[in-house]
Amino acid sequence: MCRLSLAAAPAVSGILQAARFVVYLYQFLGVDMARPEEALPPPVTASQRFGQVLRGLRHDAGFASTADLVSATGLARSTLTHFERGRRAPSKLSVLALERALNARGILFALWEDIQFEKHERVRFGGLGNIRSLDGDRSVFIADVTIPDNTIMKPLQRFDKTWRIRNAGSVAWTGRYLRRLGARAGVNLITTPELTPIPDTSPGEVVDITVPCVAQFLEGSSRANLKMSRSDGSYYFPDKYAQGLIVAVLVQA
Template sequence: MSRGSALETLGETMRHLRTANGATLTAAAVAAGVSKGHLSNVERGRDAPSWELIAFYEQAYAGDGQLWSTYVEVVAAPGRQPAFRRGDRPRYPLAGDQAAFVTDVTIPDGTIMAPGQRFEKTWRLRNSGTVPWVGRYLRRLGAPGGLGIPSSPVQVRIADTMPGETVDISVPLKAHILPGTAEIHWKMVDEEGYEFFPDRYYQGIFMTIIVEAD
């Protein structure tokens, strides 16, 4: 799917969800914290929405993951330019940079949930190296939602963490709708989306939940 087609499909789906929930364009713009003109252009496929706007529509208008897969098409479509020029890409991993998994603070793997159940997953990691973690994010791999996979933000901020310290990282999620098991993964990245450990921790940190039909 081309970027233009993906934008049109995404905007049309957003408009359908909003109107099906009885929300006017003006009310949606105010609630989402964007201008009415921008939102109108997004729904017409003229402007690309932010992931925050997609997350708002998913939550406010019961998207159940319909928007996320198309949004990924928009983000990854040909023509999207990297933030760094060739040769300027950050040199990761950094010498002395290490991470260690400590524990699942909430939602152990294999937790059984109802379709569409909302929850918050928290992991605890330790900065086991010598490099301070500053300006880092936990970014989800793959589409951030769908009928068969839990929905979540694309990424969340990781609190600055000094060597030897631990940090709790929490992600709000919504269980998938279709019955079955889902496993989703996240990696540590910088603000441009580059992985700090491109050749280590292949699976990143992950979670597994099981949805059973009502």
Template structure:
């Protein structure tokens, strides 16, 4: 699709997204702007009306799967917008009730002052590693259980949005192995580089399955993955 120059009145800015559907819509608009497509031209190429595209971008309309795929293809998102689309699936009332009940039944999270962690090293993908646009990689850190509390049933949790045009894409929660005091643990997360060149960072912290943080007041940035996307680079597994 050839980029088109926007015409008419300037588009009204979006409010900060607060729901998965609004995050999806905001990402659609970001991709459209990054590629210089007007609303009318993008809507025509995607096979929908401009009104429908506007409602999608503002989080008021969730498109069907075929249209979501067309939007991803037209805007060259390489599957990222499709991932955000699936993440925006509305949760049914029954699912909400089940989740709320599970959280209510969960044992209280005890933050023991004897519980501590130390970052040891990057095992893979050192900070600043060059990546091709859209490249999938596995980031692994080595950490040590530096306290006297055994780690059981823990997860590493992504902080902030999970994906976007200029963000590293990951899952929210990744389980980690149980670890005894004094032992080291290799923590791995599957990541995907964005399509837009630049340097970006993803942050992670330890949490339980209900997304409650174990070390809420220590290491404000958690453990991080920082990469630089180079548009002239080819994927390492190519």
């Protein structure tokens, strides 16, 4: 056994040297050898919604990986990865560092406030509402009828956001609502009602849903997510449309 190991040693050494040479060559040529990023899970919780937006902002800012963001934020790579995957809720100081590094204009603070609200609901009610599904229930988004994403608003400006969707399933929509996900108001948050009635809609029909809104007080970006629910707060479509309908504005004084 010893003779075989000693005989194989030069070959193993040669393989390692060749591998090192390839790495150095790729680095010299500027080739990125990093593994592709794992896709994020569909966002269901406030932390996962925060993580999805964080990854998008990171890419927009030119940071190819969480490792590239370490020096700009002072946060560990593992911590940033946990944030993006929604495994860990960020502290307020972490959100501040991310806001500065990514020029997020308040959107991360707005999502962080949603995380705090969700925590409060879990403590108070022991969960976020019973989720039940109906066979044959399906919705298709058609258009933003009013207020395209990142419409510029004044602080505390009132507006109506309207979406158009189709009942694409075989279940009639009766007595349904849009429920706000997360906190309904805050200095960094768009204000909406908790529940907004959806007009009764038969299979195949198109419906416009309008929610009265108030832009946030502070300058910057903010968005609100709303999802179809019952009057008791339990959600439809538990395995689909995780983010629901979105309204996003940019406040400038």
